[in-house]
Amino acid sequence: xxxxxxxVKELVRDIDEFINTVEQGVLVFKExxxxxxxxxxxxxxxxxxxxxxxxxNADKLQRKIDDEFLMHSILPQNISDIxxxxxxxxxxxxxxxxxxxxxxxxxxxxxxxxVQDYIRLTNTSVEAALHAFPAxxxxxxxxxxxxxxxxxxxxxxxEADRISRNIKxxxxxxxxxxxxxxxxxxxxxxLHIETISDKAExxxxxxxxxxxxxxx
Amino acid sequence: MIILFYLxxxxxxxxxxxxxxxxxIFGTAVGxxxxxxxxxxxxxxxxxxxxxVVQGAGASETLGKLGNxxxxxxxxxxxxxxxxxxxxxxxxxxxxxxxxxxxxxxIGWNFYTNNPTDIGTLTKIVTTWISGPLLGGxxxxxxxxxxxxxxxxxxxxxxxxxxxxxxxxxxxxxxxAYSLGxxxxxxxxxxxxxxxxxxxxxxxxxxxxxxxxxxxIGGVAIAIGIITYSKRVMETVGNTLMPLTPEAAIVVxxxxxxxxFIFSSQTLSDAFQSIGLPPIPLVPVSSSQIVxxxxxxxxxxxxxxxxxxxxxGSISLGWLATPIVAGLVSFFxxxxxxxxFKKDVGxxxxxxxxxxxxxxxxxxxxxxxxxxISLVKEKQDITVENTVSEKPSVSTKKPVDIPMVVFGSLSxxxxxxxxxxxxxxxxxxxxxxxxxxxxxNKYSLKIENFExxxxxxxxxxxxxxxxxxxxxxxxxxxxxxxxQKNEFLSSLKSEIIEIKSSVxxxxxxxxxxxxxxxxxxxxxxxxxxxxxxxxxxxxNSNFLRxxxxxxxxxxxxxxxxxxxxxxxxxxxxxxxxxxxxxxSVEMNRYRLRKKLKxxxxxxxxxxxxxx
Numbered sequence: 001x002x003x004x005x006x007x008v009k010e011l012v013r014d015i016d017e018f019i020n021t022v023e024q025g026v027l028v029f030k031e032x033x034x035x036x037x038x039x040x041x042x043x044x045x046x047x048x049x050x051x052x053x054x055x056x057n058a059d060k061l062q063r064k065i066d067d068e069f070l071m072h073s074i075l076p077q078n079i080s081d082i083x084x085x086x087x088x089x090x091x092x093x094x095x096x097x098x099x100x101x102x103x104x105x106x107x108x109x110x111x112x113x114x115v116q117d118y119i120r121l122t123n124t125s126v127e128a129a130l131h132a133f134p135a136x137x138x139x140x141x142x143x144x145x146x147x148x149x150x151x152x153x154x155x156x157x158x159e160a161d162r163i164s165r166n167i168k169x170x171x172x173x174x175x176x177x178x179x180x181x182x183x184x185x186x187x188x189x190x191l192h193i194e195t196i197s198d199k200a201e202x203x204x205x206x207x208x209x210x211x212x213x214x215x216x
Numbered sequence: 217m218i219i220l221f222y223l224x225x226x227x228x229x230x231x232x233x234x235x236x237x238x239x240x241i242f243g244t245a246v247g248x249x250x251x252x253x254x255x256x257x258x259x260x261x262x263x264x265x266x267x268x269v270v271q272g273a274g275a276s277e278t279l280g281k282l283g284n285x286x287x288x289x290x291x292x293x294x295x296x297x298x299x300x301x302x303x304x305x306x307x308x309x310x311x312x313x314x315x316x317x318x319x320x321x322x323i324g325w326n327f328y329t330n331n332p333t334d335i336g337t338l339t340k341i342v343t344t345w346i347s348g349p350l351l352g353g354x355x356x357x358x359x360x361x362x363x364x365x366x367x368x369x370x371x372x373x374x375x376x377x378x379x380x381x382x383x384x385x386x387x388x389x390x391x392x393a394y395s396l397g398x399x400x401x402x403x404x405x406x407x408x409x410x411x412x413x414x415x416x417x418x419x420x421x422x423x424x425x426x427x428x429x430x431x432x433i434g435g436v437a438i439a440i441g442i443i444t445y446s447k448r449v450m451e452t453v454g455n456t457l458m459p460l461t462p463e464a465a466i467v468v469x470x471x472x473x474x475x476x477f478i479f480s481s482q483t484l485s486d487a488f489q490s491i492g493l494p495p496i497p498l499v500p501v502s503s504s505q506i507v508x509x510x511x512x513x514x515x516x517x518x519x520x521x522x523x524x525x526x527x528x529g530s531i532s533l534g535w536l537a538t539p540i541v542a543g544l545v546s547f548f549x550x551x552x553x554x555x556x557f558k559k560d561v562g563x564x565x566x567x568x569x570x571x572x573x574x575x576x577x578x579x580x581x582x583x584x585x586x587x588x589i590s591l592v593k594e595k596q597d598i599t600v601e602n603t604v605s606e607k608p609s610v611s612t613k614k615p616v617d618i619p620m621v622v623f624g625s626l627s628x629x630x631x632x633x634x635x636x637x638x639x640x641x642x643x644x645x646x647x648x649x650x651x652x653x654x655x656x657n658k659y660s661l662k663i664e665n666f667e668x669x670x671x672x673x674x675x676x677x678x679x680x681x682x683x684x685x686x687x688x689x690x691x692x693x694x695x696x697x698x699x700q701k702n703e704f705l706s707s708l709k710s711e712i713i714e715i716k717s718s719v720x721x722x723x724x725x726x727x728x729x730x731x732x733x734x735x736x737x738x739x740x741x742x743x744x745x746x747x748x749x750x751x752x753x754x755x756n757s758n759f760l761r762x763x764x765x766x767x768x769x770x771x772x773x774x775x776x777x778x779x780x781x782x783x784x785x786x787x788x789x790x791x792x793x794x795x796x797x798x799x800s801v802e803m804n805r806y807r808l809r810k811k812l813k814x815x816x817x818x819x820x821x822x823x824x825x826x827x
Contacts, residue, residue, distance in 0.1 A: 005376065005379055007379075008375050008376055008378075011375055012373055012375050012376070015375075073249045073250070073252075074375060074378055075374065075375070075378050076248055076249040076250060077248065077461075077462075078374075084816070139374075140373050140375065141371060141372075141373050141374075142371045205806065209810070214374070
C-alpha cells in the first residue's frame with residue numbers, strides 16, 4: 001500500500017516543506033526588520049543571508065511540485081488553481097526578501113519615536129501571512145474548514161492597514177523635525193511592510209474560492 | 217480458414233463493441249486525464265478477454281435458447297446483419313445497442329427459417345432491457361450515497377484522495393471490462409457457438425473447449441477495438457456522455473459493472489435459486505443504456521435539475537428500432553445468402569419462405585422442362601408465352617401460407633419506408649447544401665461591399681475614438697475639479713471658523729457666519745457626485761443596459777466601477793472620483809472580476825470594453 005502511495009507521500013512532503021520554507025522566510029523577514037530597527041547589524045546580515053537561501057529553496061521546491069503535478073496529472077481538474085495558489089505563496093517570500101533587501105540598499109533612517117510603530121506594523125503584517133499558511137495546509141486536508149481560519153488573515157490585514165495609516169499620519173503631521181524626503185522615504189517602508197499582509201489577503205481570497213470550488 | 221471468414225462478421229461486431237463501449241468504462245477517467253489511455257486500454261483489453269472466456273457462457277446460452285443457429289452461413293449472416301444495423305443506425309445518429317441488434321437479428325433468422333421464437337426467453341430478454349438501466353440507476357444512487365457518506369466521515373489529504381480515486385477508477389474499470397466481456401461476448405460470438413466446433417485445446421493446467429476458444433477470439437476482437445479506436449471515442453463521446461466528477465464516474469462505472477456482472481453470472485443465479493429466489497436471467501444487456509440509467513440515478517439523487525429526460529425517449533426508441541431494423545436486415549440477408557449463394561442457413565423444410573422458394577423453383581423447373589419437351593417434340597404451336605401462362609395454374613395447386621406473405625410484404629414495405637426515409641434525409645441535405653451555396657453566392661457580393669464600407673467605418677471609428685478619449689479626459693478633469701473645489705471650500709470654511717472665533721466684533725462675526733453659510737451651500741459633495749454620476753450614466757446608458765441584462769446580479773457600485781473602468785481610468789483616478797482608497801478600488805475590481813467571471817489572465821478593462 002505504501003508503495004502505491006509513494007509518489008503521493010513525497011509530493012505531500014514537498015508541499016508541506018514548501019509552505020514551511022515560506023513561513024520561515026516570513027519569520028526571518030520579521031526578525032530582520034526588527035534587527036534593523038534595533039540597529040543589530042550582524043543579526044540583520046545573517047537574516048539577509050537566511051532569507052536568500054530560503055527563497056531559493058522555495059523556488060526549487062515549487063518547480064519540483066509543479067513538475068510532479070504535471071507529470072503525473074495529479075488533481076487534473078484543479079491543477080491550474082493549485083498552481084496559482086503556489087505562485088501566490090511564493091510571492092510572499094519573494095516580496096519578503098525584496099523588502100528586506102530594500103532596508104539593506106536604501107538604509108532608511110528611523111527616528112526613535114517611530115521605531116515601535118514600525119515594529120508593530122511588521123508584527124501585524126507578518127501575522128496576517130502566518131495565519132494564511134495554516135489555511136493552505138487545511139485546504140489540502142479539510143477544505144470545508146478553510147473559511148474559518150481565513151478570518152484571522154483578513155483581520156490582521158486590516159490592522160496592518162490601520163497601523164500603516166497611523167504611521168503615515170504621524171510622519172507627515174507630527175514629525176516636523178524630519179525633512180519631506182525622509183518622510184516620503186519612511187512612508188515607502190511602511191508600504192513595503194504592509195505589502196506582506198496584502199499578499200496574504202490575496203492568497204486568502206483565492207483560498208476561499210478554491211475551497212468552495214473543490215466542495216461543489 | 218473458411219471458419220475465420222465466417223467469423224469475420226462476429227469479429228467486426230466485437231471490434232465495434234470494443235471501440236464504442238470501452239468509453240463507458242474508462243471514458244471519464246481518460247477524458248479527465250485521471251488515467252492515461254495506454255494504461256486504460258491494457259487493463260480493459262486483458263479483463264475483457266478474461267471475462268469473456270471465464271464467464272461468457274451464461275448470456276450466450278440464453279441467446280441460444282432464443283434461436284439455436286446451427287449453420288455457419290446463418291451465424292455469419294446473423295452477426296453481419298447485427299453489425300450492419302449497428303453501423304447504419306450509428307451513422308444515422310440513432311440510438312443503438314449491439315445487444316438489441318443481435319436479438320433482433322436472431323428473431324429475423326427464426327422468422328426466415330420458421331423456427332419458433334421462445335416467447336418466454338424473449339420476454340426474459342426484453343425485461344432485462346428495461347430492468348438493466350433501472351437497476352443501474354438504483355445501484356448508482358446507493359453507491360453515490362455511500363461515497364458521499366464516506367467522504368464526509370473520512371478527512372483525507374486531497375492528494376491521497378486523488379490517488380485513491382485514480383486507483384479506484386483503474387480497479388472499477390478492470391471489473392467493468394471483465395463484466396463487459398462476460399456479458400457482451402454473447403453478442404459477438406453467441407451466434408457461432410452452435411455451428412462452430414473447434415477441437416479441445418489442452419494446455420496441461422487447463423483445457424479450452426470450442427466455446428471458450430470462440431469467446432477468446434471474440435474477446436481479442438473487442439480488445440483490438442479498444443486499442444485501435446476507443447481513444448477517440450473516450451476523448452470525445454466519453455467526455456460528453458459523462459461530464460462527471462471522478463467520484464461520480466467511479467460510481468457510474470461500478471453500477472454498470474455490477475449490472476453487467478449480475479446478468480452474466482451463473483454462480484450468482486444459482487445462489488439466488490438455492491435460497492428460493494427466482495434465477496437471474498443471464499442476458500446480454502446494453503452497457504450504454506445502463507450508464508445512462510446510472511447517470512440519471514445520480515441526477516435524481518442530486519435533485520433532478522440537471523437531468524435531460526429526453527434521453528429516456530432515445531433509449532425507448534433504441535429498444536424498438538434496433539431489433540426491428542436488425543431483424544429485417546437479417547431476414548433479407550438470409551434470403552439472399554440462402555438463394556443466391558445457395559448456402560444452408562438452417563431453414564426447415566416446412567418453412568413458409570422455403571416453400572415459396574421451392575414453389576418458384578418448381579415453377580421454373582417445370583417451365584424449363586416444358587420448354588425442352590416442346591423443343592424435342594417440335595410442337596411449334598406451343599409458345600413460350602403459353603408455358604408462362606401455366607404458372608398461375610401451378611400456384612393454385614399449392615396455396616401460399618398467407619401470414620407469411622403478409623409478414624414478408626409488411627417487412628418489404630417497412631424496408632422500402634426506411635430506404636425512402638434515408639433518401640428523403642439525403643435529399644433534404646442536398647437541398648440545404650444548395651440553399652447554402654446560393655446564400656453564399658448571394659452574400660459574397662454583399663460582403664465585398666461591406667468590406668469597403670468597413671474601411672470607411674474604421675476611419676470614422678478612429679475619429680470617434682479620439683473624441684471619446686477627449687471626452688473621457690474631460691470627464692476626469694470635471695471629476696477632479698469637483699473634488700479639488702470641494703477640498704478647497706472645506707479648508708476655506710475651517711479657516712473662516714478659526715478666524716471667527718478670534719474676532720469679537722458682532723458685525724464681523726455675522727459677516728463671517730454669512731460667508732460660512734455660503735460656502736456650506738456650495739459644499740455639497742454628494743450632490744456634485746450625483747451630478748457627475750448622472751452625466752456618466754447618460755453617456756453610457758446603452759452599455760449599462762447590456763451589462764444589467766448579461767449580469768443581473770451586478771450592484772450599483774459595481775456598475776459605477778465598470779463604467780469608470782470602461783473609460784480606461786486607473787485605480788488611483790477611480791479612487792479619487794469615488795472617494796475611496798486605491799486599495800478598495802483594487803478589492804472592488806477583484807470582486808467585479810469574480811462576478812463577471814473574468815479569468816485572471818484577461819485584462820478586466822479590456823474585457824469590459826469588449827462587452
